[in-house]
Amino acid sequence: MANIQDVARAAGVSTASVSRFLSGKTVRSGEAIGRAVRELGYSPSVVARTLKSGRHDSLGVIVPDITNPFFAGLVKGIDDVARPAGFQLILGNSDEDPEQENSLLESFVPRTDGIIIAPLVEEDRSVLGLDGQSLPVVLVDRQLSIETGFDRVVADNVAGSRLAVDHLTSLGHSAIAFISGPPTSSPGRSRRDGFLRSMSAHGLAVRDDYLRLGDFREESGFHGMRALWSLTDRPTAVFVANNLMAIGALKALNDLGVRVPEDVSVISFDDLSFASLLNPPLTVIGRDEREQGRIAARLLLRRLTGDPAAPAEKVTVPVELVIRRSTSSPRSPNRK
Amino acid sequence: MANIQDVARAAGVSTASVSRFLSGKTVRSGEAIGRAVRELGYSPSVVARTLKSGRHDSLGVIVPDITNPFFAGLVKGIDDVARPAGFQLILGNSDEDPEQENSLLESFVPRTDGIIIAPLVEEDRSVLGLDGQSLPVVLVDRQLSIETGFDRVVADNVAGSRLAVDHLTSLGHSAIAFISGPPTSSPGRSRRDGFLRSMSAHGLAVRDDYLRLGDFREESGFHGMRALWSLTDRPTAVFVANNLMAIGALKALNDLGVRVPEDVSVISFDDLSFASLLNPPLTVIGRDEREQGRIAARLLLRRLTGDPAAPAEKVTVPVELVIRRSTSSPRSPNRK
DNA sequence: ATGAAAGCGCTAACAG
DNA sequence: CTGTTAGCGCTTTCAT
Numbered sequence: 001m002a003n004i005q006d007v008a009r010a011a012g013v014s015t016a017s018v019s020r021f022l023s024g025k026t027v028r029s030g031e032a033i034g035r036a037v038r039e040l041g042y043s044p045s046v047v048a049r050t051l052k053s054g055r056h057d058s059l060g061v062i063v064p065d066i067t068n069p070f071f072a073g074l075v076k077g078i079d080d081v082a083r084p085a086g087f088q089l090i091l092g093n094s095d096e097d098p099e100q101e102n103s104l105l106e107s108f109v110p111r112t113d114g115i116i117i118a119p120l121v122e123e124d125r126s127v128l129g130l131d132g133q134s135l136p137v138v139l140v141d142r143q144l145s146i147e148t149g150f151d152r153v154v155a156d157n158v159a160g161s162r163l164a165v166d167h168l169t170s171l172g173h174s175a176i177a178f179i180s181g182p183p184t185s186s187p188g189r190s191r192r193d194g195f196l197r198s199m200s201a202h203g204l205a206v207r208d209d210y211l212r213l214g215d216f217r218e219e220s221g222f223h224g225m226r227a228l229w230s231l232t233d234r235p236t237a238v239f240v241a242n243n244l245m246a247i248g249a250l251k252a253l254n255d256l257g258v259r260v261p262e263d264v265s266v267i268s269f270d271d272l273s274f275a276s277l278l279n280p281p282l283t284v285i286g287r288d289e290r291e292q293g294r295i296a297a298r299l300l301l302r303r304l305t306g307d308p309a310a311p312a313e314k315v316t317v318p319v320e321l322v323i324r325r326s327t328s329s330p331r332s333p334n335r336k
Numbered sequence: 337m338a339n340i341q342d343v344a345r346a347a348g349v350s351t352a353s354v355s356r357f358l359s360g361k362t363v364r365s366g367e368a369i370g371r372a373v374r375e376l377g378y379s380p381s382v383v384a385r386t387l388k389s390g391r392h393d394s395l396g397v398i399v400p401d402i403t404n405p406f407f408a409g410l411v412k413g414i415d416d417v418a419r420p421a422g423f424q425l426i427l428g429n430s431d432e433d434p435e436q437e438n439s440l441l442e443s444f445v446p447r448t449d450g451i452i453i454a455p456l457v458e459e460d461r462s463v464l465g466l467d468g469q470s471l472p473v474v475l476v477d478r479q480l481s482i483e484t485g486f487d488r489v490v491a492d493n494v495a496g497s498r499l500a501v502d503h504l505t506s507l508g509h510s511a512i513a514f515i516s517g518p519p520t521s522s523p524g525r526s527r528r529d530g531f532l533r534s535m536s537a538h539g540l541a542v543r544d545d546y547l548r549l550g551d552f553r554e555e556s557g558f559h560g561m562r563a564l565w566s567l568t569d570r571p572t573a574v575f576v577a578n579n580l581m582a583i584g585a586l587k588a589l590n591d592l593g594v595r596v597p598e599d600v601s602v603i604s605f606d607d608l609s610f611a612s613l614l615n616p617p618l619t620v621i622g623r624d625e626r627e628q629g630r631i632a633a634r635l636l637l638r639r640l641t642g643d644p645a646a647p648a649e650k651v652t653v654p655v656e657l658v659i660r661r662s663t664s665s666p667r668s669p670n671r672k
Numbered sequence: 673a674t675g676a677a678a679g680c681g682c683t684a685a686c687a688g
Numbered sequence: 689c690t691g692t693t694a695g696c697g698c699t700t701t702c703a704t
Contacts, residue, residue, distance in 0.1 A: 279615030384681035
């Protein structure tokens with residue numbers, strides 16, 4: 001690999017001139033330098049440049065599960081605005097594992113100009129450690145329980161749960177179960193809180209055994225639904241806190257030969273590109289994840305190119321109810 | 337940020353000793369150095385280390401569509417072996433766009449120790465430019481038409497197509513249509529070739545208008561299926577060259593009110609975690625994408641830590657037929 | 673506008 | 689085992 005000295009020598013100038021030429025400044029012998037660059041196939045070392053300048057021209061993005069279409073869409077949204085602004089994206093998958101998240105964070109901090117992360121838990125020590133540091137961080141989809149200086153963009157989870165409960169009660173359901181996300185994560189907690197609050201607003205009690213703890217992964221939706229179905233008094237409707245668990249829940253019902261929505265209504269958080277193809281097409285609480293990603297990226301870029309000390313901003317994106325065919329009026333109390 | 341000199345000064349040793357200590361060598365004043373490191377909160381600059389050593393400790397992975405569960409699984413497989421070996425993954429999404437692929441490649445080359453890529457097209461100039469360079473590259477899922485020095489791991493696409501055709505003909509189908517991937521990509525071409533060859537092995541002709549050109553994206557499956565259904569003589573079965581296009585094809589049939597498999601049988605390449613939940617559960621040609629990722633990573637690591645000049649290896653992973661409910665015997669010729 | 677030179681933080685010869 | 693020292697390739701003062 002040719003370096004800047006080779007170019008300087010070939011063009012008969014100093015390395016400083018080559019450097020200036022490369023950064024767009026007008027140089028007398030620009031033509032000769034350009035030729036030398038071309039002939040030598042020279043391209044500047046990003047590593048040396050970074051060491052000197054401190055800039056990486058890349059952003060880190062850490063999500064809990066890149067397989068989840070929600071996060072995949074989010075990442076595309078981030079890319080939509082980061083790439084045109086000259087930033088390369090470095091993607092990390094924490095796989096819902098705090099240790100992995102921590103190791104990704106450690107490896108991203110010294111390699112990026114800023115980080116967009118969906119923190120696994122509300123008391124995320126690895127993320128908290130970045131508060132007040134010079135590296136800007138934007139929280140997306142999930143936030144922390146403690147007040148921080150991070151910008152963040154989240155969905156209106158409480159409103160989403162309310163939409164779901166309103167929809168089910170308007171269909172005549174009262175025996176409504178909930179498969180939650182981890183209560184240690186912010187969407188897990190706020191979706192559950194929203195559910196409980198909406199239920200009591202409707203004067204409906206929530207039985208303990210109608211509250212199943214999940215972890216946002218498919219498996220836990222499967223087991224949550226099996227547990228619900230083994231009850232003597234079964235719910236007539238189940239609200240599942242995210243898309244992956246909804247898939248697991250549907251698989252469980254499939255296995256059990258339970259018909260949706262005839263035997264039980266199912267509604268979940270998060271839309272999916274293929275939700276309409278599921279059997280039955282799934283009624284969901286959706287939102288625009290790609291736009292959520294764009295907003296997060298803009299917040300981060302503002303710190304990088306604009307005011308780094310602007311007060312932390314919180315953007316809440318709206319949610320919407322998408323009615324498909326997995327919900328209907330209950331037939332009658334659901335007995336075993 | 338403290339640097340290695342600060343640590344050396346605090347511990348009363350030379351920077352060389354600190355460096356040795358950090359790389360695990362036994363040093364006399366190890367204890368004092370350790371203390372200094374802790375007290376100063378020192379962590380070595382990866383950038384400076386890279387500039388000096390030439391190692392990045394990270395691998396680049398470029399896939400055409402991270403939203404596609406197949407590639408998401410592939411990436412997990414790569415991570416399975418790269419992370420324990422001390423390599424960080426840098427992910428890139430080329431989004432089926434050659435220009436984006438090229439820009440990702442350019443940005444990855446100077447930042448990684450090796451690259452695993454699913455090249456978009458068989459005549460991929462950006463990838464070809466890396467042949468014979470010092471940076472090892474492994475081709476995965478897709479390969480190039482030209483002979484190269486790259487290791488590669490691909491599925492047995494021709495066998496997959498044969499399995500699909502055998503399955504359909506054994507059910508009694510002869511009017512079989514095919515929605516292909518782009519013929520410029522290796523799986524696109526080999527799946528189509530495999531289809532045509534298997535058809536003629538069965539003594540079956542393939543009408544021109546039964547061959548729809550797709551691009552592996554959902555949209556093109558949708559349009560391909562609509563076009564097929566507008567024919568006067570409709571096929572009784574359709575083989576779709578990948579999962580995303582199959583979803584699009586199913587959507588088209590859904591919209592048209594066509595029943596699967598009563599009105600038409602559908603089979604596709606690539607299994608999906610939710611394929612069994614689709615309406616109807618999809619019969620597919622599947623393979624172990626996670627294992628495919630692991631193999632690719634091992635091939636790359638071999639070049640990095642073992643023999644860099646070993647002859648290029650090609651690994652073919654097997655495919656399997658997973659029969660679900662989207663295929664059945666044809667009722668009768670399918671007329672409009 | 674240009675060149676000389678210092679130095680970003682680290683590693684690896686080399687000499688002891 | 690240890691310290692000294694010379695860079696890795698680039699950017700950026702500081703003179704000119």
